[in-house]
Amino acid sequence: MGNPQDGAPTLRLLGLDFADLTLPAVVARLAARPADAPFSYVVTPNADHLVRLARRPALRPLYHEAGLRLLDSRVVARLARLMGLPAPQVVPGSDLVAALVGQAIAPEEPVTILGMPAEAVEVLRRRTGLNRIAHHDPPMGFEHDPAALVAALDFIEAHPARFTFLAVGSPRQCMVANALARRGVARGTGLCIGASLLFLCGLEKRAPQPVQRAGLEWAWRLAADPRRLARRYLVDSPAIVTLLRQEARLRRN
Template structure:
């Protein structure tokens, strides 16, 4: 698998089809795998959070969840073939799962995980939802969460605590999750799948303007958008 290093973080040069192929293969190889969905903002956070950066450097698969990463790769004379968003990746993966490949939804905002699970079951009636639980990334919640996940005997764990909390949580506790084969940090995916937040029109997604759509819906994200759209490109340009 070819990887492109951007600001010290390896990004896998995969298409959506290839990313799904790897994820499904991970379910059958008997190992435990962490899949991350890095974007511009996450790479900036990783510059100041060494623990988070170390997790991204060792995860099994880092799919490129922003057009900014494709641009950054091109600046280095390398290629990331396409943007693979966490939302689309999660939906397409759940479309392909059989009944014995169950999914546990951890995190999300005010029941978004449960609603996301219900929405995905409408798309794939064969999808087995092992459980949903909001919980929190706090270490005090970990014993309860681990017990729930282990009791569910799930194969796939989707964690929606936002970065870097979700990646750090997966890295710390994945080995305690007996049946889990694939754990994915999915950020705001539950919000989109549940319909709590509407996705940008396809034309804006194709043009890399999904950030602008989100800003219209969530003006409080302006600081995060500034980092993703202005600070990230500057750091890439200034990096060796």
């Protein structure tokens, strides 16, 4: 199987072609890719990512060259529909990771993780039963250190797995995934998933389901960690409204 988005219905929003698939359909597509398939990667842009892409167009190839693009924002989807724009189905990265670990990855299957403290990986082993985790936690700022970046790429290539979890934050994880795809050595599927594994192992708590369904998970996270997230949610991300309005206006003209 080639790129997991091949043949999938897509909807274009803010310059990206998103797969319009349900979570079970995404899990089935990813589970069908063999471990030795040419490396492809999954991105799950949210409002913060989309605003960053508008401000830093040089990052766009990282998303355009992904094998699968999924919208990870109920807020963006609802705002788009309110403005008359098409919006793909929302597949949160955290839900995708939980489904893959729970349904598609056997306990004895090797997986590779880039990022997360070693102690968090040990918690993940105990809580999920995953027994064959290859783990490398690169230093802060590794994306600006050629030697550290190459070390991260080499580690992933030396530990092939059907699923590689890239948990070093955006846009770093997309930079790593794109570099792996361009080098052409790695195999399987890379998942740019941020803090999703921390949610899965219980070291960070997700909002309750009703809060998630209401599109207010961002407010839950802001209340839990205001110092780190205030700028993201209160200063940067609201620009998504302007971007969607501009797109709606362009489509009408």
